[in-house]
Amino acid sequence: GDSVTQMEGPVTLSEEAFLTINCTYTATGYPSLFWYVQYPGEGLQLLLKATKADDKGSNKGFEATYRKETTSFHLEKGSVQVSDSAVYFCALSDRQGGSEKLVFGKGTKLTVNP
Amino acid sequence: DAGVIQSPRHEVTEMGQEVTLRCKPISGHNSLFWYRQTMMRGLELLIYFNNNVPIDDSGMPEDRFSAKMPNASFSTLKIQPSEPRDSAVYFCASSFRVNEQFFGPGTRLTVL
Numbered sequence: 001g002d003s004v005t006q007m008e009g010p011v012t013l014s015e016e017a018f019l020t021i022n023c024t025y026t027a028t029g030y031p032s033l034f035w036y037v038q039y040p041g042e043g044l045q046l047l048l049k050a051t052k053a054d055d056k057g058s059n060k061g062f063e064a065t066y067r068k069e070t071t072s073f074h075l076e077k078g079s080v081q082v083s084d085s086a087v088y089f090c091a092l093s094d095r096q097g098g099s100e101k102l103v104f105g106k107g108t109k110l111t112v113n114p
Numbered sequence: 115d116a117g118v119i120q121s122p123r124h125e126v127t128e129m130g131q132e133v134t135l136r137c138k139p140i141s142g143h144n145s146l147f148w149y150r151q152t153m154m155r156g157l158e159l160l161i162y163f164n165n166n167v168p169i170d171d172s173g174m175p176e177d178r179f180s181a182k183m184p185n186a187s188f189s190t191l192k193i194q195p196s197e198p199r200d201s202a203v204y205f206c207a208s209s210f211r212v213n214e215q216f217f218g219p220g221t222r223l224t225v226l
Contacts, residue, residue: 043118043205043217044157089157100145101170102215106156 002027006090006105013080013112021075021108023064023090031092033057033066033073034102038087047075047088080112116140118218120206126224132194135221138187139208147215148181148191149205157205163189196225 007022025031032051036044048057053068062077073090090105119138127133139146147162161171163183171181178197183189193200203222207215 041219043207043219044215045217046214049214100162100164100209101159104157 002031002092002103004090004092004103004105006088006108008106008108009087010109010111013110015082015112015114016079017112019075019077019080019084019110021088021090021110023073023075023105025071025073025090025092027071027092033064034091034093035062035064035073035075036089036091036104038089038107040086044089080110082112082114085110085112118206118208118216120204120218120221122221123219124222124224126226127196128226129197130195131225132192133196133200133223133225135191135204135206135223137189137191137206137218139189139206140210140216141187143208143210143216144186145209145215146183146189147207147209148189149207149217150202151205151220152202160191193223196223198225201225 003026005024034049035047037047038044048059050057050066053066056065064073064075066073087107087109089107091102093102118140121136145164148160149157150160151157158173160173161181162169166183179193181191201224203220205217205220207217209215
């Protein structure tokens with residue numbers, strides 16, 4: 001079945017550091033790819049998405065590029081802030097399957113220190 | 115917009131008791147999802163509905179779990195009888211377009 005693997009955390013960075021969270025996927029069809037963010041005590045929020053190969057999703061300074069050749073969707077930000085501290089989830093949805101289900105990775109906890 | 119509304123936000127109960135979690139999706143959304151989140155297992159999809167009809171309940175762990183969606187604006191997840199291993203945060207999410215899911219704040223369930 002479809003699956004998502006993302007780097008295990010926790011990740012601890014200093015403010016203004018560069019962030020990369022790796023995400024790779026396995027899917028039989030042509031999935032859409034997502035990054036969701038979960039701030040402490042809250043539900044998940046969609047951060048960005050990409051629906052086809054070579055698409056770049058971006059939001060709030062975060063970016064991720066859909067790489068079909070490496071089956072990857074790594075999340076990056078050039079300069080993190082304390083307010084970016086959260087848990088980040090990579091996810092996919094396989095449109096070919098006709099399903100609305102999202103398959104999530106296990107999440108990566110990011111802590112940004114001042 | 116009110117967003118997805120879940121109640122209660124916190125629930126503490128004793129083993130063997132019935133627990134009912136409630137969800138009001140965003141108005142106009144036609145799909146609703148129930149998830150469970152634990153440290154050990156991460157985020158798991160329990161069941162989802164489309165146009166009030168259950169489409170996939172393969173994630174429901176046992177017969178002790180049941181979910182209903184009597185109308186487009188309300189859903190319940192019931193656990194009867196509850197067990198300590200059911201302790202988790204339960205999220206409800208809704209969507210209109212395929213794949214863009216909006217999550218509620220969650221219900222933190224503790225079964226003693």
